[in-house]
Amino acid sequence: MKLIIAEKPSVSKNIADALKIKNRQDGYFEGNGYIVTWAFGHLLQLYDAKDYDEKMSSWKMDNFPFVPSKFQYKVKSDPRNRDKPDRGAQKQLKIIHQLMKRKDVQAIVSACDYDREGQLIGDSIIYKLKTDKQVYRLLLNEWTPAEVIKGLENIKLNTELRPLLDAGVSRQWADWVIGINLTSVATLKYQKGKGKALNIGRVLLPTLKVIYDRDQEIEKFVPENYYKLQATFQTKENHAYEGIYYEGKEEKFKSKEKLEAIQDLLKDKNGMILEKKVQKKKEFAPFLFNLSNLQGHMTSKYSGWTADKVLKVAQSLYEKKFITYPRTASIALEESLVGKTAKVLETISEDLPYKDEIKFVRTKRIFDNAKVESHSAIIPTYMKPKKLTADEGQVYQAIKNRFIMQFMPVAEHEETTIKTKIMDTDLKGIFLSKGKVQLVEGWKKVEKVQSKDTLLPFVKINDGVELIKHELTSHVTKPPKQHTEKTLLRIMETCGRNFNKDKDEEDVEAILSGFSIGTPATRAETIKKLKDIGYITAQNKNLICTELGRKLVETFPIRDLFNLEFTGRLEKSLYDIEKGNYSKNEFLQLIYSFTTNSVKKIKEHQAGTIHEVTAKRRTNEVMGKCPVCGNVIIEGQKGFGCSNWKSGCKFVIWKNDKFLATMKKKPTKTMVKTLLKNGVAPVKGLTSKKGNKFDALLRYEKNPENEYYSWKMEFTK
Template identity: 70%
Template structure:
């Protein structure tokens, strides 16, 4: 009997498969035993050629070289991330091992066990069919949603021929080639056109720019917002048995009034009057738990609830929980489970219900909210597996608990509250309006027990219809309309996921429709990366949870001429096309033809656009200019590569002002030669244009003084 070679995406997953098959023997780059060989990649082992690999003239950036679209796309071994001109030694070695295993005479089948998604398909196929060579052995695909032993063993019984995955591979390749062509061409041309200094590029990307535009638009809305005053009238009534309640005056369904005089007139008319309750409605209302998590909702939930978390961090932690067999596949856009998972889910629920204080309230039920094939696209929602964690880091604990709790909530009683609405009318007046009061009392806590969610009760006194009450007080209050809020990672992810269609929880049918048809910006897997990249390249910045456009980001949006790249609909259509290729409904060739045409046109429109500089990159070279005398040892302070520092540092002098000083950076400033000269000469410098946490500009005197208890220096500020 021949052996079967399994290729996993990462070493940790290979180990999970080996454990499931009870294989202990580990060799250099693979496990072997029980007629199986299990080897692994480290994510992508090969990558697309750089432009200069196709043509030597592309080594120098010249406008005339673009547009550059290769006639055929080629792959090379992954580059070393620390030095792009070298090959990554580890990747090269592992590729060699995998290919030598593929040539073994006793090999019967090759099984790609990379993640069940576009990227996973691409990683596996790019290694197995490297250089266009078809392997001798048949190639199969292991398609799993989790790495637990049961799933691995069951999955190996139900392998699919790898050629049935052609649409998934086509979608992966289309995404990869399209992003390469758009990125390489537009980044290069935009950098040549709009930037002074070439030490780094002005990044242009298919998903990057529309995401930047979402943040820019919100910032503009806030900047252009004009606050307006509005007024409310609140009255206090007393019932016959001396209980009090409040009501807000409503006229034509509106409780906010533009004119204060209107309410003051009402206020004067009603003093010391009797009133009656003309309407009373009591209604029991159901509150369903929020849906199971998809990746975007999980990222939104965690970044909103915990300080210092980013979407990128949530994905990394979820990925590690997935590789440890503790949760199902995290990069999903679905908020329901496949209907075939009913029995398995019941088992998982039983495992996690044990010893909970509300265990007796948990009941497994097959409901459409949880099990619904129409709401699942390739992967079900994220839930825990039947494996109970032994040890979790603090970060893993936060993400795991959120997923487990959200899962358990689905099988707890529905929460119920009672809502009471009263309408109170004042006698002996010809008022057009009435006073409206609302009360709420939680009757059944249900799923809210899981995360101890406190409901705010507003208790109204018990009153009957037509009962008389006495008006005992009223006041007109002034309010100001508030600007929209800045985007946070949570709100940004929501806009990206739905391509700008806003929604509320109860309208989520239509929203789910848009996710399932593939209309989105990026995918669940790539959105976190996009937000991180926007920060890294300096287009956006964060203030506590808020995301704001930087000056550079703003200039880019206002100057860059390819307006389609900022358009949510345009990017949504590209993402939709990729999703259709994946479903076998659209052709890879047609999509790429469209992308190449768009790229060629975009390059031309950038070349023809007005010449403006939106970014000046000054390479921070060491001028070694002497700026003054060192306050610590009397030596010379000079302008170095990374810092302004004392030239006697070899003799132990510690005086230094770093060019990326954190204190100054927190106020969006960098130290300048002028500032340092001033500090050395006058002991303090007047600095203009510092930015407060709230985004306000201010000026101040800064001094740089030695700490009394150690050799270091600290900043002091005076106004």
């Protein structure tokens, strides 16, 4: 009997289905020689500082720096009460350990995600319990039945993945040490009043600095006037075309007087075709998606999308077996996937109107081991979805379209350049005209990409043309654009090395050598956290520093933490640990030394307040009577609860209620008041799994078997 431990319940169900196991027990599936159980992501977390030393319960400057002599783990905390363990995690951990102890279990298989975080999740659970049983690793890129069976036939010894664990542990311990120490000391030093801490992190601060720098560029930008000279010519066949005046490569002129003088020279003059070039150019489909490119595509194309939302939806599609592993940095596929990719293409393109144009090809743009690190690019699996939510449908369609584009004809266009010289003058420059005609639509057909044709008349060199009009146009230079999630993700992915480049193929080497800010899995979370803690804000799609964010960048003295190169080197070190090329202990000693020196520097820093927290008086507005004990229900920070809670009344409606969240709703004051008064509340604008809006009546009723309450939904006729 083998025990398989998956990272999430949905993945364990995929494994059980692949193994045709029908028997479900409390916390696991069993049958056909396997037991399949699951975690809920991290079941264990690092000790809090106060767990190591009671004096760390209170924040005092003298307590820092603090680095534990030995890191320890405990069951993750209850999100509503950090001093207590999460009961669900505690129960599931106990079930897993009981299964590991069973005498009929000969081997354990970790089936957590194939990345350093997944390795850490599985190993922390397995090795929390001392076991002499052999531990194996299941390494998969998708959860389709065929891949699960194939993967179980090719499991590796878990000890072979030790460098991956070392990288995961190094990342976790480093972020704990930097976060705990510098957040605490910075808050004590630079914040007045009690409130949210001044959050300091090795990935947060350089990302904040990128946004700050762009804000500064825009603030300091001084607009400048420039001018262009445009002329209209007519051929002997009465076909008109336009040209812009160039001298060398310059078309924008600061001197208006210079162009006015040229205009004077153009009076009663005509032109001649000096040069004509016609070139056929190929336009290749954009590369397959990695996570950052998918996030950039979705957030720029659709409103209401964030990088964090894209990752969550992609993760859902992955766990439902419809796409491959989404947290990837690669824009190509492993060469070993050629046969499987051909079958996927055949399956998902069979219903398309242009399927006759789709031809499977093996090219380096698609299949290239040199462009793959751990996980291939994101593509659909052979399993076609029948039911998707509206959000899932949009992300799946984007991934499917990008995949199909690779096997459509290359788009082609014809580019024509005409240089027109003005006759009988000693003008230095010429007038340049550019035309473009799409010849082959190719992959653009997949997403109906419209190509704008600019037609130029048929002319030959030395043909005379009539100058029929010319005008001087004035323009103003524009400041750089605010960062969006798309542009920010690109900088984080390449550590700013291709700041002004758009092409996906640029800096592949930098991306795949681990030189970046964060990882594909954490970048979205970083952007979201910067918003949540108030360092940046979003205006439409633009990201802008808040006053608090600006003050932090300008005041906080640990400049290395704002430096892209410094953060990139740390991430590169983690990558090297993963590859077995760098020591975990060396990396951690570097982090401990950096943290200790940083704490000293902050303590000695002469600076004012960055953040002043003003206490808000809580009104404790009464919502109504408690249905359990008759006392009043008041609004708290996290929910609407009974004022009699100190005496044991547990009635509460949580603001982040999970049931309402599935329908994209949060409880409002009006809704709670109506519910307490009438026992039922009409709620509008709920969202179904398919993304459709609907209205319903909601009741909040006590469960007959315990003291907790659950929602009941009714529909009006």
